[in-house]
Amino acid sequence: MSEKVKKHILFTGPPGSGKGTQAPVVAKAIGIPHISVGDIFRYHKQNSTSLGKRVSSYIDNGMLVPDDLTSELVFDTLESESCKNGEILDGFPRTLKQAKLLDEYLERKSESLYKIVYLNTPEKLIIKRLSGRRICKKCNRVYHIEYNPPKKEGVCDIDGDVLYQRKDDEEATIKKRLDTYKKMTFPIIEHYRKKGLVAEVDGSREIETVSADIIKLLK
Numbered sequence: 001m002s003e004k005v006k007k008h009i010l011f012t013g014p015p016g017s018g019k020g021t022q023a024p025v026v027a028k029a030i031g032i033p034h035i036s037v038g039d040i041f042r043y044h045k046q047n048s049t050s051l052g053k054r055v056s057s058y059i060d061n062g063m064l065v066p067d068d069l070t071s072e073l074v075f076d077t078l079e080s081e082s083c084k085n086g087e088i089l090d091g092f093p094r095t096l097k098q099a100k101l102l103d104e105y106l107e108r109k110s111e112s113l114y115k116i117v118y119l120n121t122p123e124k125l126i127i128k129r130l131s132g133r134r135i136c137k138k139c140n141r142v143y144h145i146e147y148n149p150p151k152k153e154g155v156c157d158i159d160g161d162v163l164y165q166r167k168d169d170e171e172a173t174i175k176k177r178l179d180t181y182k183k184m185t186f187p188i189i190e191h192y193r194k195k196g197l198v199a200e201v202d203g204s205r206e207i208e209t210v211s212a213d214i215i216k217l218l219k
């Protein structure tokens with residue numbers, strides 16, 4: 001009987017490119033979990049854990065959390081039973097240092113990356129997307145007041161909990177996050193392109209069209 005291939009899949013792209021919208025849909029379709037590093041940090045922040053207190057000011061100011069702290073958290077998560085068949089890692093790696101740490105981690109385990117999905121989305125769409133974004137406090141489902149509204153204003157369709165706006169979705173912080181993305185994260189795409197792993201997807205199209213494209217290329 002052939003062994004199931006462990007699929008380590010990365011989602012990358014600028015803030016607002018649709019990583020958090022697409023990853024849960026795609027993860028469900030291919031039967032592996034969605035791990036969002038941003039969601040994990042926000043959970044700790046909202047619950048004022050010791051990790052939450054350490055990362056809070058980085059996140060609110062649109063800066064990256066230090067590489068070692070982030071990598072440790074991610075590698076711990078990857079060891080969990082739920083990731084035994086792979087996972088979609090959304091928002092990691094975000095620097096060349098993190099990419100190299102991930103390469104080394106997988107090499108130690110004799111595993112490899114399956115694919116990097118790069119959601120290429122023009123900057124002009126990003127501010128509108130992020131300033132209209134709303135998120136469920138309970139299940140983290142992502143909405144948009146115009147492009148993807150909930151059935152009832154301010155309330156999650158899934159669990160009826162309240163929707164909130166992220167503190168780092170203020171215009172000045174969005175611009176800082178975009179700068180950080182260009183300087184720190186964009187170079188990882190080239191790093192993985194050289195390894196032939198990048199699948200570029202046009203993230204400017206309708207949500208359902210983008211989902212269908214990604215699912216097709218990963219199945």
Ligand code: AP5
Nearest residue numbers: 015016017018019020021038059065091129133143144147
């Ligand atoms: P994180 O939560 O990962 O934020 P991000 O990368 O900036 O990405 P976003 O969540 O803003 O955007 P997205 O691409 O998920 O877009 P979404 O689907 O929501 O990280 C937050 C912070 O945590 C970082 O700034 C950093 O401080 C820290 N952090 C995280 N990872 C780290 C790491 N590895 N190292 C260090 N620090 C780290 O979509 C946006 C909106 O657009 C939504 O309203 C959605 O409904 C709408 N939308 C989506 N797709 C479409 C579409 N096709 N058409 C129309 N509207 C759409």
